[in-house]
Amino acid sequence: MKLPPTYDASANEPEIYKLWEDSNIFAADAKSQKEHFSIMMPPPNETGTLHIGHALGTTLQDILARHARMQGKDVLWLPGTDHAALPTNALIEEQLRKEGITKHEIGREEFLRRTKEFVSQSRNTINKQIKVMGASVDWGRSRYTLSDPLSRIVNEVFVKMYNDGLIYRGYRIVNWDPKLETNVSDDEVEYMEEKTKLYTLKYGPFEIVTARPETKFGDKYVVMHPDDKRYAKYREGDQFEAEWINGKVKATIIKDDVIDPSFGTGVMTITPWHSQVDFEIAERHNLDREQIIDLQGRLLPIAGEFNGLEIDQARPKIIEKLKTKGLLVNVEDNYLHNVATNSRGHGIIEPQIRLQWFIDVNKPAVLWKGKKLSFKQVMQTVVREGDIKIIPATFDKMYFHWIDNLRDWCISRQIWWGHQIPVWYSEDHNGQEEIYVSVLAPKSDKKWHRDPDTLDTWFSSALWTFATLIDPVLTKNYDLSLEDLLKNSPDFQAYHPTDVMETAWDILFFWVARMILATTYATGQIPFKTVYLHGLVMSENGGKMSKSKPETIIDPIEVINEYGADALRLALIQGMTAGSSQKLVRSKVITNRNFCNKLWNIARYVENFGQGNNQVAPQDIADHWILKRLIQTKDKINNDLDNFRFSDAYNKLYHFLWDDLADWYVEASKVKANKDLLIYILKNTLIIAHPLAPYVTEAIWQNLNYDDRPLAAQSYIRLIDHDEVMANNFSLVKDLVSETRRILHLLNEKDISLIYLKDELIYKNQTLIKKLSGVKDLKEVSVGSGLKLTGLTSSVWLAISPEKAEDYLKKLKQRKEQHLSHISRLENRLNNKSYLNQAPIEVINETKKQLDDFKKQLIEISREIKAFEAI
């Protein structure tokens, strides 16, 4: 089949993906004798479509997977999706709101039915998109966090932690979102800057400052710094009466050093039920707490006449009342402060004290390498001791800092979409609450009711690397313990710990850290050996892409439709460095589309020579040279990919393919083609390029019928030998050609001959040199004349009269100056005793060689200049 002149990605890609799927080459084989390699795809949220960040992650993982496969490993790249409890729940509630109904009206069951319908649609879209990007995942092993098998593991781990005393239930202050009626973890809180009023109020003998007067009804403690001299006469525990919003209150003095004496008056009252800091003060001093605001964000009866009002309505009325009572001292208008919001849905967080489930991160109950450690300690240990390596290493600091400040993890949520907590309650005969914590529901005839709360989404995601590897069939057997399940699952035995976790750095805490926490505990293994973190992809103007600003969003699917998946993949990794954000500019995508087309056209050229022969051998100097370059390139790319240097690998491929192969070897082959070698070089270039640009390479492979098995199933092979001297001879010819071209272009001359003194290399390759350099012809002479080339060991002249070469003379003089300065720099270096004593011998030898080369060239250049001046 004759290839068309340009590579049309959209015409080739879908068929190729189908070919890969049909030939089942991405299926892992746990029983294989080959070395195993495993990587888990971070499961995308089933809330919509994939964004450009997913495209980057998918590309990097695909490169790793294909590279490992070509190294002859048995590769498992496991795909899947996340039920994304909070975001999904928020989305469905939003839908309901638009329809004018509330979740309470339709009930839990109907709500879940709707949600399931929505996510299954969303999942289809996502899976399609993953295919479009060319991801070589094992679809047969696709997993879902809210599926039965994974839910079983979620329950197992919950129960195990509960039995080990690592999960407890308690009254704690949580981040309550009245909008979604759930609490969220600290990490899910997002602060937004807001200008508001700051009120100074009179409170007994003190003045206090607040931005939130509506929380103040129950305040009966006044707190100040113990060392604050202004208030030295007050002692802890002193009491006084104060006129307050709804009449007189009895207040108590508390001294605590969290108070900043320089803020406001240095005195504050506290509301432990609705503030983290206040709650902690109350804990330390054993103080009363009272709820002021209910879970829907309305004031409670303690607010007296304001009972039932929403915060926004109540605030101005409260201030009005304070004013009439003469308690309002001052109002500052533009007070800048941060409002806590839920990062999903942006409900304003109202701290509340609630009975919740927590994971204790400080209790030493995790057995790790023979020691009992706390979750915090395990998470620190595995990274510090190098069991897990984070790339780039700079994220270590962030990781440790996060763990140092980690508090107990609140894992219960009040939303409906998610894993319902496996806890049941009942009353015993004394009316005392009885708790039943188990993977299965209690069977006794007592009346049990299940805890209505669900688990934080990240609890199930934390199990992703191993829960996905447990045999789903086994999970139906409840006689098996978690240990049994792990032991009897071939996939877990073969693929865990996984080799790499590749993900965006912004979920290092949410997810990566928690996988480490849960996996070390549940399996005794690390979840992965290496964590590779990629940066954010920014819009063309450098800002973050955000859903609220649709014009900033680059849709990967649109880009792929226009330029092809390979072009997008290559654009994303070109110049990318781990952990740093990058801007995706259109010109970059075009460049890489062109790259794919270049490869396509090399193949078109090679296609002309028909089918190859098994007898491949280099003959001419160009053959030896291209083989040498191919081997070097292959080794370097393999090394780069082994070390996660994606951009470097691509850079080397780019220049090999474009500069060496297309511009030199293909051109040389037009003089004399070694057909079999040409095909051999192309085949192996395709193999090397395949992990980076899978579609176009496979398209060529298929079109040229290179093998029965797809390119995606091929392995790197040991390349045939080449001769060093021959290869270097081509380099000499290349230099000669380049210099000739430069001079001809500079002088804007054509139809010039090259003449040379007897030289076997030039004699043998005169057709090649003539064709590549564009000279009229080559002649052997006994005496040279014209412009002598300065860059070569042989004596070669351009047969042009020197009078025509004024520009060239200028150039020569410039070069002479440059050479002189280099020479003096290198000589100084070599005269420096400290340098000679301390620099490594290779560096010194390199310097000597450089100096030598410069000197040799200088002689040539000077001689040429003299010849000019003699005219």
Added chain:
RNA sequence: GGGUGAUUAGCUCAGUUGGCUAGAGCAUCUCGUUUACACCGAGAGGGUCGGGGGUUCGAGUCCCUCAUCACCCACCA
């Protein structure tokens, strides 16, 4: 308030333990339609590596300092 990272050609970015005569792509300029490719070929110009100081035989790379930008954490009563 605490911390981290960035600053290299007009633009987007590489530069792995210090050895660099600082690279690439795009853009610019010159020449060129030689049938694999104009999504092309040949050639050229363009940077005192943010400023200042230091360590070293040697600094884009390490240290200090300043400036600007980005991000993270904490949270302001």
